Amino acid sequence: MVPFVIGDGQTVLGFRLVGVEGRVASGRDDALAALNEALGNHEIGLIVIPERLAAAIREEIDARLSDAGFPLILEVADAAGPMPGRPGIEDIVRKAVGVSL
Amino acid sequence: MAGKHIAPTRTNLLRLKGELAFARSGYELLEQKREILILELKRFIARAIEAERKADQALAGAFEALREAQFATGVSGVASASRAVNIESGLALRERRVMGVPLPAVELSMNDHPPYYGPSGTSVWTDEAVRRFKEALASLAALAECRISVMRLAQEIQKTIRRVNALERIFIPDYEDSLHHVEGALEEADREAFFVLKLVKDRLEAEEK
Numbered sequence: 001m002v003p004f005v006i007g008d009g010q011t012v013l014g015f016r017l018v019g020v021e022g023r024v025a026s027g028r029d030d031a032l033a034a035l036n037e038a039l040g041n042h043e044i045g046l047i048v049i050p051e052r053l054a055a056a057i058r059e060e061i062d063a064r065l066s067d068a069g070f071p072l073i074l075e076v077a078d079a080a081g082p083m084p085g086r087p088g089i090e091d092i093v094r095k096a097v098g099v100s101l
Numbered sequence: 102m103a104g105k106h107i108a109p110t111r112t113n114l115l116r117l118k119g120e121l122a123f124a125r126s127g128y129e130l131l132e133q134k135r136e137i138l139i140l141e142l143k144r145f146i147a148r149a150i151e152a153e154r155k156a157d158q159a160l161a162g163a164f165e166a167l168r169e170a171q172f173a174t175g176v177s178g179v180a181s182a183s184r185a186v187n188i189e190s191g192l193a194l195r196e197r198r199v200m201g202v203p204l205p206a207v208e209l210s211m212n213d214h215p216p217y218y219g220p221s222g223t224s225v226w227t228d229e230a231v232r233r234f235k236e237a238l239a240s241l242a243a244l245a246e247c248r249i250s251v252m253r254l255a256q257e258i259q260k261t262i263r264r265v266n267a268l269e270r271i272f273i274p275d276y277e278d279s280l281h282h283v284e285g286a287l288e289e290a291d292r293e294a295f296f297v298l299k300l301v302k303d304r305l306e307a308e309e310k
Contacts, residue, residue: 001191001192001193001194002190002191002192003190003192003209003238003241003242010164010167013167013179013180013183014163014164014167014230014234014237015234015238016183016184016186017167017179017182017183017186017227017230017231017234018186018188018190018211018231018234018235018238019186019187019188019189019190019211020190020238045192045194045207046192046194046207046241046242046245048241065249065252065253065256066253066256066257068196068198068203069196069203070194070196070205072194072205072207072245072249074241074244074245074248074249076156076160076241076244077156077157077160077161078164079164079167079168081157081161082157088150088153089146089149089150089153089247089248089251090146090150092251092252092255093142093146093251093255095255095259096142096254096255096256096258096259097139097142097255097258098262
């Protein structure tokens with residue numbers, strides 16, 4: 001299986017430099033169309049999407065989190081750096097367990 | 102609260118006892134499930150935090166090199182270099198289940214076929230961008246595995262805790278209340294029946310005399 005990128009021009013271009021295909025998308029409708037297309041391609045095992053774009057289709061991404069199987073969807077920082085206020089690993093753990101482990 | 106609506110019969114008493122026992126064993130199982138999930142989560146936390154830090158750092162460096170390359174050769178220069186590069190990135194994906202939670206394992210392989218382009222028209226920054234995006238991609242594969250495992254485990258733990266709490270604070274006390282109510286009513290009925298029997302017996306004896 002292969003990774004795939006949905007994102008802004010810089011992110012898509014950057015990963016294309018290392019042989020990862022991608023699709024440029026901006027805005028909710030565009031991102032959603034790209035996501036559905038990628039989900040329908042069974043060769044794709046990991047979808048990388050910048051956090052700022054992921055925020056526009058938050059529900060659709062979260063809905064897939066607990067589904068078994070592939071592709072996985074991974075949110076990453078874009079060229080502008082990590083999005084302020086994004087939940088880090090420690091925040092996720094604290095929210096689930098109530099304390100930090 | 103539910104106890105007041107249940108008819109105090111022996112059938113209901115037996116049924117309530119069965120349901121209470123079932124709720125208690127369910128509670129114990131869920132407690133065990135919660136503990137196993139938390140143990141599993143603990144195994145991932147340190148690795149996930151490190152993977153997140155590495156990925157952020159690698160991406161920042163990669164985007165920086167990309168910007169420099171675009172300054173040096175122009176946006177179209179990098180774009181044409183991206184078409185020339187010949188790297189195949191493949192993923193080997195597996196999945197294992199812990200208490201029903203699917204945990205992914207991601208393995209990335211990159212097949213490199215250099216050189217991709219002649220030295221003219223590209224800059225050292227293009228090479229640097231390629232190198233750094235390779236690193237970034239590798240760090241993302243590691244991050245995908247850890248972060249998604251942590252998120253799925255966290256989600257399942259939250260669900261399990263909610264169920265444990267509902268059983269502990271609502272269902273089990275409710276069944277206990279109902280059981281108490283039915284038992285009390287049945288005992289009361291027994292005493293009444295005994296008293297009536299005794300009354301009848303006394304009267305019969307009095308009549309015989």
